[in-house]
Amino acid sequence: MKKFFIEGCILINEKILDDVYYMLLQAPEIADHAEPGQFVHVKKNNSINFLRRPLGIAEVDKKKGTISLIYRIIGRGTAEYAAMTVGEQLSIVGPIGNGFMIKEGRPLIVGGGMGMAPLVFLAERLQEKKPLVLVGGKNEQEVFWPKYMEKYADKIYVTTDDGSLGFKGFTVQFLPKILEDNAVDDIYTCGPDIMMHSVAKIAKKYGKSCQVSMEKRMACGIGVCLGCTFTDKITGKRRKVCVDGPVFPAEEVFDYE
Numbered sequence: 001m002k003k004f005f006i007e008g009c010i011l012i013n014e015k016i017l018d019d020v021y022y023m024l025l026q027a028p029e030i031a032d033h034a035e036p037g038q039f040v041h042v043k044k045n046n047s048i049n050f051l052r053r054p055l056g057i058a059e060v061d062k063k064k065g066t067i068s069l070i071y072r073i074i075g076r077g078t079a080e081y082a083a084m085t086v087g088e089q090l091s092i093v094g095p096i097g098n099g100f101m102i103k104e105g106r107p108l109i110v111g112g113g114m115g116m117a118p119l120v121f122l123a124e125r126l127q128e129k130k131p132l133v134l135v136g137g138k139n140e141q142e143v144f145w146p147k148y149m150e151k152y153a154d155k156i157y158v159t160t161d162d163g164s165l166g167f168k169g170f171t172v173q174f175l176p177k178i179l180e181d182n183a184v185d186d187i188y189t190c191g192p193d194i195m196m197h198s199v200a201k202i203a204k205k206y207g208k209s210c211q212v213s214m215e216k217r218m219a220c221g222i223g224v225c226l227g228c229t230f231t232d233k234i235t236g237k238r239r240k241v242c243v244d245g246p247v248f249p250a251e252e253v254f255d256y257e
């Protein structure tokens with residue numbers, strides 16, 4: 001798979017929430033080759049933070065040669081990206097990893113928190129299959145994702161922990177109802193491990209395929225540091241999220257007891 005090392009010019013870097021930003025970048029080589037579920041490894045030039053951070057690709061516009069990233073400030077690296085301004089160059093490596101396998105059946109996309117970012121790109125790719133989307137967050141403010149998804153989704157369901165928008169509770173509490181009310185074949189999910197584990201169990205119970213996109217801290221992003229590994233539940237072998245994933249069939253990642 002082709003990977004590029006480029007300097008991407010920042011076209012937009014705007015605050016969505018207090019600590020969440022939307023960044024649009026000129027990155028034609030990456031826009032041309034990216035697949036949903038893949039990520040880029042980014043770094044501010046001349047930064048004292050020498051580690052790159054993995055960020056899922058949220059949108060791609062091949063004609064304009066742009067990609068977008070939606071990220072939360074979770075440390076010094078991401079705080080540096082938030083402080084960057086239009087016209088500055090971000091060092092980008094990508095696209096990296098194996099993305100979602102696009103299946104034939106009716107899709108349901110389930111996302112929690114910042115795990116929604118790569119699912120926006122997936123929804124765009126799946127739009128002809130009329131995907132259903134289930135998005136969950138702590139409160140109404142945190143569930144800003146429908147504005148990025150609504151043009152691609154057939155229907156969007158929202159859950160919030162505090163009940164300020166949509167169903168009060170977690171995505172996984174509402175998921176069985178969606179599966180009972182709709183014809184769904186394939187589930188695609190990204191978010192906290194605990195959520196994806198429950199999604200995988202429910203998918204199995206209802207006989208649906210399920211792919212999960214794992215979010216791990218990644219130091220090297222090229223399979224060298226072994227910082228992102230987990231044990232494959234089928235083969236028992238160590239797998240690297242950065243090069244073997246980040247997307248895997250759920251049964252390789254989670255047990256079902």
Ligand code: FES
Nearest residue numbers: 221223225226242
């Ligand atoms: Fe280093 Fe995956 S991030 S091996």
